[in-house]
Amino acid sequence: MNGVLVGSVGNGDGVKVSVLRGAAPGESIGSLADLKHPAAASIINNAGKKFLINLLLAKQALIDYTESCATRLCLRINHMIENIKWLGHGSFVIEGPPIIYIDPWRVVKQVFHPDVILISHEHYDHFSVADISKIRGPETRIISNETIAAQLDGVTVLRPWQSITVERASIKAVPAYSLNSLQHPKEAGGLGFVISLNLYDIYYAGDTQIIPEMERIQPDIAILPIDGNGTLTVEQAAQVVRKMRPRWVIPSNWGTTTEGASSMDAKTLQELVRDYAKVIIPEQTR
Numbered sequence: 343m344n345g346v347l348v349g350s351v352g353n354g355d356g357v358k359v360s361v362l363r364g365a366a367p368g369e370s371i372g373s374l375a376d377l378k379h380p381a382a383a384s385i386i387n388n389a390g391k392k393f394l395i396n397l398l399l400a401k402q403a404l405i406d407y408t409e410s411c412a413t414r415l416c417l418r419i420n421h422m423i424e425n426i427k428w429l430g431h432g433s434f435v436i437e438g439p440p441i442i443y444i445d446p447w448r449v450v451k452q453v454f455h456p457d458v459i460l461i462s463h464e465h466y467d468h469f470s471v472a473d474i475s476k477i478r479g480p481e482t483r484i485i486s487n488e489t490i491a492a493q494l495d496g497v498t499v500l501r502p503w504q505s506i507t508v509e510r511a512s513i514k515a516v517p518a519y520s521l522n523s524l525q526h527p528k529e530a531g532g533l534g535f536v537i538s539l540n541l542y543d544i545y546y547a548g549d550t551q552i553i554p555e556m557e558r559i560q561p562d563i564a565i566l567p568i569d570g571n572g573t574l575t576v577e578q579a580a581q582v583v584r585k586m587r588p589r590w591v592i593p594s595n596w597g598t599t600t601e602g603a604s605s606m607d608a609k610t611l612q613e614l615v616r617d618y619a620k621v622i623i624p625e626q627t628r
Contacts, residue, residue: 422542423563423590428624431598432468434546434565438539440509444546446473448598455479458508461486462518462548463532464493465525483508485515487531500533502555512538517555518548525572526550536561545588549573549595552582564588564619567595568611569603576607580614591621 425437429449436442440457443449445468456477461469461484469490478484484497485506491497500506500515507513518534520526526549534548536559545561551574566582567573573595574582583591593611596603605623612621 422540422544423622426544426563426565426592426624428592428594431596431602432462432549432567432594434592434594436537436539436544438509438511440511442508442511442513442537443477444535446470446477449473449476451476455482457482458511458513459484460513460535460546461490461497462534462546463487463526463530464489465549468549469493485513487515487533489531501531502533510539514538516545516559517553518550519553520549520551520572521553523551523572545586547574547582547594552578556582556586560586561588563590563592565592565594568593568607569595571595571602576603576611576614579611583611583615583619588619591615591619592624593621 427435427437429435429446431447432445433447433449434444435446435456436444438457441454442458442460443456444460445462446459447467447470456479459474459478459482461474463469469486471494474484474494484490484494485500486494486497487501488499491499498506500513502515502517505512505514514536516534516536517528518526518532519528519530526532532548532550534550535546537544537546542563543561544563544565545559546565547567549567549572551572564583564586566579568576568579570576570578579591579593591611593603593608596608597605608621608623612623615621
């Protein structure tokens with residue numbers, strides 16, 4: 343007989359009835375006559391009440407723990423989102439730590455130097471030596487491809503799918519290119535980045551269209567271009583979101599150049615994917 347003994351009683355014929363918690367299904371705990379005995383019924387009722395109370399307490403504890411975890415998760419990801427600042431067009435800063443600038447362009451000089459500057463490709467609105475000089479410090483690491491390294495000193499080169507760790511952040515380079523546009527050919531070596539920080543993966547797509555390599559990327563937060571200038575259109579960005587399923591999406595390449603998208607395009611993306619992800623339309627920060 344299996345289970346935990348919670349009580350026993352003898353019947354008039356000297357047969358003892360044992361009441362078990364956790365008995366196997368169908369396991370006998372006494373004859374029908376035994377169970378009708380008042381003392382046996384009392385033991386069973388008391389044991390059953392205690393068991394139900396413990397079960398309810400355990401259930402409530404599980405609910406409380408789950409709600410607590412969900413609250414902490416929500417607070418953590420909200421904090422992560424708040425730490426991603428849009429600087430205009432395709433330029434962002436992630437206020438970690440570490441402090442990570444991505445494609446700084448038309449930025450203002452900062453008191454604190456970033457720990458990392460990521461450069462996705464060589465186009466003027468993503469690679470600006472003048473803007474890099476405004477914010478670069480003696481300990482700042484610049485990470486990009488071979489094309490940028492040939493034009494700027496002190497660049498750490500990453501090829502697609504290579505990664506590097508800087509303080510608490512893991513930074514992985516991923517491909518970014520166009521399948522049917524001469525603006526971002528694959529052989530140019532353009533990059534996107536997956537930044538893993540504070541238990542979240544942030545995907546900065548760079549200037550890219552829908553490419554097969556996206557199948558390998560499953561971020562929590564996706565920063566996607568929407569200008570369609572050799573990159574994703576709004577509709578294509580929506581396709582990426584539906585397939586990639588990030589929880590949060592931040593549009594890029596809009597609002598600051600004549601070739602870029604507008605705030606209306608950002609709102610259109612928000613509407614197209616409202617059942618799949620939350621689209622953040624940030625205010626520009628300089």
